[in-house]
Amino acid sequence: MEKIRTRKLSHALGAEILGIDLTQPLPADTFAQIYQAWIDNLIVVLPGQQALTPQQHLEFSRRFGELDRNESSPSYRMKGHTELIELTNKPTEEGNPSPSRDVGRRWHSDLDFTLKPTKASILWGGQLPDVGGDTMFANMYMAYEALSPGLKRTLEGMHAVYDVMASVRPQDNRDPKVVAELRELNLPVAQPVVRVHPESGRKALFLSERAVRFEDWTHAESQPLLRYLCEHATSPEFVYRKQWQAGDLLIWDNRCTIHQALGDYDKRQVRYMRRTAVQGEPSGHSVQA
Numbered sequence: 594m595e596k597i598r599t600r601k602l603s604h605a606l607g608a609e610i611l612g613i614d615l616t617q618p619l620p621a622d623t624f625a626q627i628y629q630a631w632i633d634n635l636i637v638v639l640p641g642q643q644a645l646t647p648q649q650h651l652e653f654s655r656r657f658g659e660l661d662r663n664e665s666s667p668s669y670r671m672k673g674h675t676e677l678i679e680l681t682n683k684p685t686e687e688g689n690p691s692p693s694r695d696v697g698r699r700w701h702s703d704l705d706f707t708l709k710p711t712k713a714s715i716l717w718g719g720q721l722p723d724v725g726g727d728t729m730f731a732n733m734y735m736a737y738e739a740l741s742p743g744l745k746r747t748l749e750g751m752h753a754v755y756d757v758m759a760s761v762r763p764q765d766n767r768d769p770k771v772v773a774e775l776r777e778l779n780l781p782v783a784q785p786v787v788r789v790h791p792e793s794g795r796k797a798l799f800l801s802e803r804a805v806r807f808e809d810w811t812h813a814e815s816q817p818l819l820r821y822l823c824e825h826a827t828s829p830e831f832v833y834r835k836q837w838q839a840g841d842l843l844i845w846d847n848r849c850t851i852h853q854a855l856g857d858y859d860k861r862q863v864r865y866m867r868r869t870a871v872q873g874e875p876s877g878h879s880v881q882a
């Protein structure tokens with residue numbers, strides 16, 4: 594059995610694996626090593642996948658589990674592919690602005706605003722601007738472990754209420770039709786603030802800038818602690834900043850990380866990404882707005 598070689602990308606999280614070509618058959622034992630590297634490092638990057646077709650992207654993703662059909666945001670779907678979304682600033686074939694041009698500008702875990710938050714997200718960089726278009730990731734195990742015993746006890750059993758509207762910043766250039774669609778399709782849910790990772794068995798903080806209050810707390814009561822926890826979790830020592838190369842395939846674990854797409858690039862240049870999402874365990878419950 595050939596052993597894969599990993600190289601750490603930062604102190605907090607991320608590893609790169611070289612020598613994988615996903616246009617070729619991938620033996621089960623090689624996949625098992627990639628999967629374990631992903632569990633251990635939270636993020637795995639497979640560079641050099643320029644030739645990856647949508648079909649190959651889907652097939653590789655299915656090895657992680659059942660894919661999400663993007664019912665919470667149908668506008669981002671790639672034409673003819675329910676399970677693939679396009680994240681790009683490139684105008685549509687009809688010449689309209691891309692519906693996904695400003696997705697992910699606030700810290701979040703994918704589908705944290707639904708009752709089935711994502712397990713793995715698998716993002717392929719097709720075309721990148723000359724500089725920037727980076728994505729930041731934070732290690733939520735580390736964020737949890739660094740809290741005081743007192744705050745850990747307080748958070749145990751608490752839930753945070755997520756509102757999809759909190760994913761949209763006022764300064765973003767979002768399509769009003771897409772914002773209305775997000776609102777209509779996604780009612781508020783509450784998620785536990787501390788989750789036990791089903792595979793590693795470790796506790797992770799589960800919280801993001803899409804949380805608007807704690808359940809059974811008022812907005813005013815919730816704000817200072819929400820802000821503190823998000824700031825804490827995204828401290829530089831828990832963060833990795835991904836600078837993309839075309840052909841990078843990045844797999845992240847949404848159960849123990851949060852991320853943010855920076856938009857730090859010249860919007861006259863094209864950034865074109867495709868992504869799948871692997872369904873996670875059901876989590877949380879519905880709440881009144």
Ligand SMILES: O=C(O)CCC(=O)C(=O)O
Nearest residue numbers: 680696697703728854868
């Ligand atoms: O475009 C990116 O870098 C990431 C966007 C995002 O939040 C996602 O793909 O889930």
Ligand SMILES: [Fe+2]
Nearest residue numbers: 697701702703
């Ligand atoms: Fe995301």
